[in-house]
Amino acid sequence: MVDVNLDNKDNQVGSEIRSLAENMLEQLEQGDIGKAVALVNDLNQLRDRTLYNEIGRLTRALHESIKNLNVDTVGAASDITETTDKLTYVLEMTDKSANRTMDIADAGGPLAGAMGDRAAELSARWKRFMKREMNTSEFRELSRDIDEYLSSSVKDSSEIKKQFSEIVLAQDFQDLTGQVIHKVINLIRDVEGRLVTLVSMAGQVDQITGINHEFEQSTPAPDSGPDINPEGPQTDSKADGVVSSQDDVDDLLSSLGF
Amino acid sequence: MKILIVDDFSTMRRIVKNLLRDLGFTNTQEADDGTTALPMLQNGDFDFLVTDWNMPGMTGLDLLKHVREDERLKTLPVLMVTAEAKRDQIVAAAQAGVNGYVVKPFTAAVLKEKIDKIFERVEG
Numbered sequence: 001m002v003d004v005n006l007d008n009k010d011n012q013v014g015s016e017i018r019s020l021a022e023n024m025l026e027q028l029e030q031g032d033i034g035k036a037v038a039l040v041n042d043l044n045q046l047r048d049r050t051l052y053n054e055i056g057r058l059t060r061a062l063h064e065s066i067k068n069l070n071v072d073t074v075g076a077a078s079d080i081t082e083t084t085d086k087l088t089y090v091l092e093m094t095d096k097s098a099n100r101t102m103d104i105a106d107a108g109g110p111l112a113g114a115m116g117d118r119a120a121e122l123s124a125r126w127k128r129f130m131k132r133e134m135n136t137s138e139f140r141e142l143s144r145d146i147d148e149y150l151s152s153s154v155k156d157s158s159e160i161k162k163q164f165s166e167i168v169l170a171q172d173f174q175d176l177t178g179q180v181i182h183k184v185i186n187l188i189r190d191v192e193g194r195l196v197t198l199v200s201m202a203g204q205v206d207q208i209t210g211i212n213h214e215f216e217q218s219t220p221a222p223d224s225g226p227d228i229n230p231e232g233p234q235t236d237s238k239a240d241g242v243v244s245s246q247d248d249v250d251d252l253l254s255s256l257g258f
Numbered sequence: 259m260k261i262l263i264v265d266d267f268s269t270m271r272r273i274v275k276n277l278l279r280d281l282g283f284t285n286t287q288e289a290d291d292g293t294t295a296l297p298m299l300q301n302g303d304f305d306f307l308v309t310d311w312n313m314p315g316m317t318g319l320d321l322l323k324h325v326r327e328d329e330r331l332k333t334l335p336v337l338m339v340t341a342e343a344k345r346d347q348i349v350a351a352a353q354a355g356v357n358g359y360v361v362k363p364f365t366a367a368v369l370k371e372k373i374d375k376i377f378e379r380v381e382g
Contacts, residue, residue: 094269095268095269098269098272099268099269099272102269102272102273102276105276106276228319228346228347228350229317230311230312230313230317230318230319230340230342230347231312231342231344231347232312232341232342233341233343233362234341234343234344237343241344241345241346242343242344242345243343243344243345243348243361244343245361246360246361246364246368249343249348249359249360249361252345252348252349253348253352253359256349256352258352
């Protein structure tokens with residue numbers, strides 16, 4: 001739907017229209033229909049002229065700004081391809097780091113477990129010795145086992161220590177992916193700014209030409225019952241309808257009879 | 259006890275698998291979404307399903323609904339381990355017949371507690 005409202009935009013145009021209209025009324029009052037009709041034509045021409053001028057001006061501005069957007073998005077286009085690569089890199093880095101950490105934990109856990117088990121076993125035998133419940137040959141065996149345990153635990157604990165520092169090193173992804181994510185954020189911010197300029201420019205064209213867009217009324221989604229879509233992690237745990245902890249989940253479920 | 263772990267992220271599958279192993283459940287298999295998981299469930303004798311919600315292909319909620327509709331699978335205990343944290347979503351999962359709901363990130367203790375609770379109820 002298109003209607004024209006010129007009078008509020010441009011003072012000069014407005015006063016021109018007013019003088020034409022007043023002139024027209026005057027002619028009508030004087031009974032000169034012919035002149036009045038001619039003035040209606042003048043009004044039409046004025047409208048067309050103003051409209052075309054304004055549209056021309058804005059189209060140029062819009063074109064310029066699209067061109068600007070393009071010029072920079074030629075950069076941004078490659079940036080965006082690069083961004084996809086960068087995000088893939090983030091995904092790979094976090095994946096690698098998580099698996100490396102878990103590999104180390106998988107290797108170190110049993111090592112620490114075995115050390116503890118062996119110590120517990122030796123400790124039980126040592127207690128028997130302290131209570132003088134051990135004969136000489138058993139004691140000789142115990143001494144040998146303890147000696148063996150001490151040297152193996154020196155080796156194992158230094159291995160575990162090495163694994164701990166490897167776990168710390170595996171966290172380097174936070175720094176590396178963080179930098180990449182910063183770059184991506186900056187790019188998005190830049191593109192967003194340009195798009196906002198473009199949208200406001202397009203809005204001005206609409207205003208001048210009096211175009212009203214009929215936006216579809218967003219009707220609330222019908223109550224589809226338990227058909228609910230996943231949304232991924234909630235980044236704001238204080239938002240409406242979002243639980244903030246496992247305790248909240250448990251409370252909610254128990255209120256439902258769980 | 260044979261358990262199927264369904265998550266699209268291999269890291270999360272590995273975490274859940276490790277935690278389950280620490281709890282004494284060593285017989286586990288993995289699937290990366292509902293579409294792969296459903297035939298595994300239908301053809302295998304799984305005793306327990308641990309599933310994420312947000313996955314490409316078939317989501318965990320749809321998988322749960324399919325399980326509840328399947329004559330042979332409908333009593334299978336299902337634990338949802340997911341980042342979905344909206345009240346509406348939790349209610350929807352409950353209505354679809356989930357047995358337990360754990361929000362990510364979670365701890366080993368929480369996972370153990372929920373699993374224990376589910377088996378208490380199933381056996382009791």
